[in-house]
Amino acid sequence: MKAAVTVCLVGEARQGPFVYHGDGPEEALAAGLAGAAEFGLDGVEVFPAGGEQLASLRLAGRLAGAGLRLAAVGSGAGWLRHRLTLTHAERAVRDDARDFILGLVNVAADLGAPVIVGSMQGRHEGEVSRADALDHLAEALSDLGRHAHARGQELLYEPLNRYETNLFTRLADAADFLRRRGIAGVRLLADLFHMNIEEADPAAALAAAGDLVGHVHWADSNRRFMGAGHTDAAAAARALASIGYAGWLSAEVFPDPDAATAARMTAASVRQHAGRATA
Numbered sequence: 371m372k373a374a375v376t377v378c379l380v381g382e383a384r385q386g387p388f389v390y391h392g393d394g395p396e397e398a399l400a401a402g403l404a405g406a407a408e409f410g411l412d413g414v415e416v417f418p419a420g421g422e423q424l425a426s427l428r429l430a431g432r433l434a435g436a437g438l439r440l441a442a443v444g445s446g447a448g449w450l451r452h453r454l455t456l457t458h459a460e461r462a463v464r465d466d467a468r469d470f471i472l473g474l475v476n477v478a479a480d481l482g483a484p485v486i487v488g489s490m491q492g493r494h495e496g497e498v499s500r501a502d503a504l505d506h507l508a509e510a511l512s513d514l515g516r517h518a519h520a521r522g523q524e525l526l527y528e529p530l531n532r533y534e535t536n537l538f539t540r541l542a543d544a545a546d547f548l549r550r551r552g553i554a555g556v557r558l559l560a561d562l563f564h565m566n567i568e569e570a571d572p573a574a575a576l577a578a579a580g581d582l583v584g585h586v587h588w589a590d591s592n593r594r595f596m597g598a599g600h601t602d603a604a605a606a607a608r609a610l611a612s613i614g615y616a617g618w619l620s621a622e623v624f625p626d627p628d629a630a631t632a633a634r635m636t637a638a639s640v641r642q643h644a645g646r647a648t649a
Contacts, residue, residue: 371610372412373588373640374441374620375633377402379418379427382450387563387593387624388417389632395419399427401629403436409633413439415620419447421473429481440483441618442526442559442585445471448490455492456510457503457537468510472517479521484585486559487511488528493536503537508551515555526585528559531567539568541579548582557584561622562601566591573605580613588619588636595623595632596639607643619644 378388379395390405392398395418402414413433418424424443433440448454454467467490474485494503511527518525527548529538538544544558560583565572576583590599597603621636 371607371616371640371644372439372441372618373637373644374413374415374618375402375406375411375636376415376417376444376620376622379416379423380447380450383417383446386417387589387622389621389623389625389629389636391625391629395423395427399429399432403432403438405629405633406438407436409630409637411438411633411637413441413618415441415444415618415622417444417446418474419451420470421477424474424477433481440478440481441620442483443474443478443485445474445485445487446489449492450489455490456487457492457494457498457506459496459498464506464510468513471514475514475518475521475523475525479518479523482523484518484523484526486526486528486585487514488530488559489534491527491530491535491537495536500536504547507537508547508553511548511553511556512551515553517555519555524584525556526559527556528561529564529568530561531564534564539564541565541569541575541583545579545582558582559585559587561587561589562596562606563587563589563591563593563622566599566601573602573609576606576609577612583610583613583615583617585617586610586615586619587622588640589621589623593624594626595621595635596643597635598626603639603643611644
């Protein structure tokens with residue numbers, strides 16, 4: 371398994387759970403690449419303002435120069451900045467949301483990375499019933515999944531906790547949805563912070579999701595680096611090993627007490643628990 375830290379390139383998200391921030395995207399990216407390389411991580415997961423910004427950063431050369439890879443790309447700025455969701459009542463807004471994600475997919479695919487759909491999934495409320503929202507979500511994920519697959523990547527769908535969405539909060543329900551709707555090209559992002567809220571047994575949930583697990587947010591129960599809360603990291607790592615998961619353990623965590631500590635402790639926890647899990 372590979373270790374990554376998150377890098378936020380969006381000023382409005384400075385208070386969010388990202389290890390590296392900065393006064394601007396260039397500063398944030400430079401800090402994230404330097405920190406990830408210093409502490410022996412394998413890559414970074416970035417949270418950009420959109421596809422154009424991501425393309426402008428010349429990431430391929432900068433990643434290669436730092437000896438790093440791009441783990442994944444977050445799409446949450448589409449919601450944070452533009453209030454776009456895939457389940458909005460208005461078709462035009464849903465189309466704009468899909469176009470925003472497609473713009474990221476096109477750039478991320480050239481960098482060998484998947485795009486995450488988290489907050490942009492939206493929720494059912496008002497005139498949008500749950501059935502309507504799930505139909506909208508299935509249509510969008512199917513389309514985006516096909517597009518990502520055609521570019522040699524997959525899309526990552528992230529179940530969130532109950533305070534952030536009312537669509538899917540548990541891995542098993544999201545997995546069942548993808549399978550029943552025949553949605554191809556989409557796998558699950560398993561975020562251990564959300565799972566500590568929603569899952570009775572996070573490790574068992576990971577094992578049950580099996581090969582649909584495509585990415586992991588390696589975050590403790592308090593959204594700090596793994597080891598700072600009460601998550602059973604060893605059990606989670608064993609579960610991932612049992613399903614043959616060899617992907618990213620990415621720290622979407624607060625820089626608490628500081629970014630350097632969060633990055634260093636993430637690297638240490640991945641080495642410790644991924645090593646134990648596969649021994």
